[in-house]
Structure formats: C-alpha cells, structure tokens
Amino acid sequence: MNGRLSVAIVGAGLMGHGIGQVFARAGHRVVLTDPAPDVLAQAIPRVEQNLRAEGVDAAGVVCNLSTQPDLRKAVSGADLVIEAAPEKLELKHRIFTEVAAAAPSHAVLASNTSVIPITRIGEPLDADARGRLVGTHWWNPPHLIPLVEVVRSEYTRMDVFEQTFAWLAAVGKAPVKVHRDVTGFIGNRLQHALWREAIALVAGGVCDAEAIDTVVKNSFGLRMPVLGPMENADLVGLELTRDVHRVLFPDLHEDKAPSPLLDRLIAQGHGGMRSGQGLRPWTPAAADEVRRALATHLIRMLESRAAGR
Numbered sequence: 001m002n003g004r005l006s007v008a009i010v011g012a013g014l015m016g017h018g019i020g021q022v023f024a025r026a027g028h029r030v031v032l033t034d035p036a037p038d039v040l041a042q043a044i045p046r047v048e049q050n051l052r053a054e055g056v057d058a059a060g061v062v063c064n065l066s067t068q069p070d071l072r073k074a075v076s077g078a079d080l081v082i083e084a085a086p087e088k089l090e091l092k093h094r095i096f097t098e099v100a101a102a103a104p105s106h107a108v109l110a111s112n113t114s115v116i117p118i119t120r121i122g123e124p125l126d127a128d129a130r131g132r133l134v135g136t137h138w139w140n141p142p143h144l145i146p147l148v149e150v151v152r153s154e155y156t157r158m159d160v161f162e163q164t165f166a167w168l169a170a171v172g173k174a175p176v177k178v179h180r181d182v183t184g185f186i187g188n189r190l191q192h193a194l195w196r197e198a199i200a201l202v203a204g205g206v207c208d209a210e211a212i213d214t215v216v217k218n219s220f221g222l223r224m225p226v227l228g229p230m231e232n233a234d235l236v237g238l239e240l241t242r243d244v245h246r247v248l249f250p251d252l253h254e255d256k257a258p259s260p261l262l263d264r265l266i267a268q269g270h271g272g273m274r275s276g277q278g279l280r281p282w283t284p285a286a287a288d289e290v291r292r293a294l295a296t297h298l299i300r301m302l303e304s305r306a307a308g309r
Contacts, residue, residue, distance in 0.1 A: 092113065150177055
C-alpha cells in the first residue's frame with residue numbers, strides 16, 4: 001500500500017467500528033461518522049474493548065481514529081469511503097448521493113452491503129461516481145473474520161476494483177474478487193442455501209434445531225477451515241460427487257420464499273437470542289456464552305494462522 005490512507009466509515013455501529021479498527025490498526029487515518037449520537041459515542045470504546053480482548057495495546061490504534069457527526073465533513077478528505085449502514089436500498093441511495101457530492105473526486109466509494117447488488121446501489125450516481133463504486137462485503141465481526149468480498153458492478157472501473165483488493169490485502173484481510181454482481185455475492189449465497197435446507201428439515205419434522213447445529217459442528221464443519229467444498233469434491237472424486245447429486249438433488253428444497261416456520265416464530269415474538277427464543281431457546285447467559293466462545297475461537301484461529309506463517 002502506497003502511503004497512509006484517509007478512510008471514512010459511514011455507519012459506526014455493528015460493522016462500521018470494526019472495519020475502522022482494521023484500517024486504524026494498520027496505521028491509516030480513520031474517521032467514523034453516524035447519524036445516531038449514542039452509536040458514534042460508543043464506537044471508539046467498542047474498538048478499545050475489541051483490542052483488549054485480543055491482547056492488543058489500544059493506544060497505538062485509537063490514536064488513528066476520530067469521530068465526526070457531520071457526514072460531509074467526515075468524507076471531505078477521504079481516499080476511501082466505506083458505507084456500513086442498514087440494508088435499506090433507499091438509505092444507501094441517499095448516503096452515496098451525499099458522499100459522491102462531498103468526497104474528493106479520486107475517492108473510492110465502497111458499500112458493505114451483504115446482499116444488495118452494487119449496480120442497484122449506484123443507480124442515482126453519475127457515471128464518474130458509478131465507476132468509483134465497488135462492493136466490499138465484510139463479515140461479522142469484521143476485525144476478526146479475514147474474508148472481504150470485493151464486488152465489481154457493471155460500471156466499476158477495473159483500476160478501482162484492483163486497488164480496493166490491494167488495499168484490503170495490505171491491511172491483512174483475505175479478499176476475494178467477485179467478477180459478476182449477483183445478489184448475495186458468494187458467501188451469503190452459500191450460507192443461506194445451507195440455512196434454507198436446515199430450516200426445512202426442522203419444519204418438516206426430520207429433526208430439531210439443536211440436532212442441526214450438532215451435525216454441522218461435529219461433522220463437515222470441523223473440516224471446513226482446511227477443506228473447502230471444491231477441495232472436498234475433488235478429494236472424494238467428481239464421479240462420486242455426481243452420483244450423490246443424482247440421488248440427493250431431486251429431494252432438496254428449492255423454496256423461493258422464506259420458510260413459513262420463520263413467520264410463525266416471529267409472530268409469536270420468538271425473534272432469536274435477544275427475545276430468549278428463536279429456532280432454539282436462549283437464556284441471556286447462554287447467548288452471552290455463544291458470543292464469548294465465538295470471539296475466543298476466532299482470536300485463537302487468527303493467532304494460530306499468524307504463528308504458522
């Protein structure tokens with residue numbers, strides 16, 4: 001990476017503060033902005049908490065972070081602007097219209113959307129801004145998950161696409177190039193295909209939700225950090241893969257809408273961990289333990305990777 005970047009993060013909540021942390025830890029200037037004063041006020045303390053959990057000296061990172069409630073001022077000197085706002089297309093349209101007008105003409109404009117095609121997000125922009133718009137789909141928690149999907153829309157300039165990929169690699173992420181702008185990109189298409197089948201198995205009475213999680217965590221889930229699905233298909237052989245698919249594929253679910261089971265649970269007030277009940281029951285202590293165990297696991301995996309270099 002050439003020189004020190006000025007990075008503006010639009011949205012300092014669930015994802016934004018962690019994205020900012022990555023660039024600040026790599027030595028770049030980061031400005032966080034958010035329309036909610038309480039969210040913005042908590043952004044840097046949350047970064048400090050993340051760093052303490054990783055055993056990192058926070059002082060050397062937060063010195064590169066600042067907050068600015070005014071979006072236009074936040075992006076006025078940026079080389080890279082990353083939008084990390086809620087998944088509402090009209091909101092993203094408004095944000096990027098304002099950002100394109102206020103940011104320098106050379107600034108790369110990036111959206112952290114997890115499913116919305118980048119081409120649709122860029123619809124209100126002029127040709128120059130559309131050419132500088134790229135998708136950067138980070139995964140939660142962004143300071144711990146290595147992957148970032150770099151998505152090229154039909155208008156994204158190739159130099160913008162390549163530069164964004166290079167910046168992300170230089171700050172220690174594991175970027176991948178998404179050459180065609182499809183809904184959900186790569187990771188969420190794979191993840192939610194699994195979720196669709198899992199929920200259908202529960203809804204059909206094949207098993208309960210706990211059994212689904214037990215199966216995944218104690219079988220193919222154990223292999224996946226070192227054996228991806230394409231590697232696995234090649235390992236067992238493509239003839240066997242094809243034979244299994246001939247038997248299995250006709251019986252898999254191809255629902256084009258969310259499962260009615262989700263509608264029923266939500267109508268009953270069972271929205272997930274926060275409500276104490278979702279597909280599985282949750283006490284506050286159990287939910288906190290899952291979050292703690294996930295963070296600990298990810299930190300250990302990152303430490304193990306670093307030690308193996």
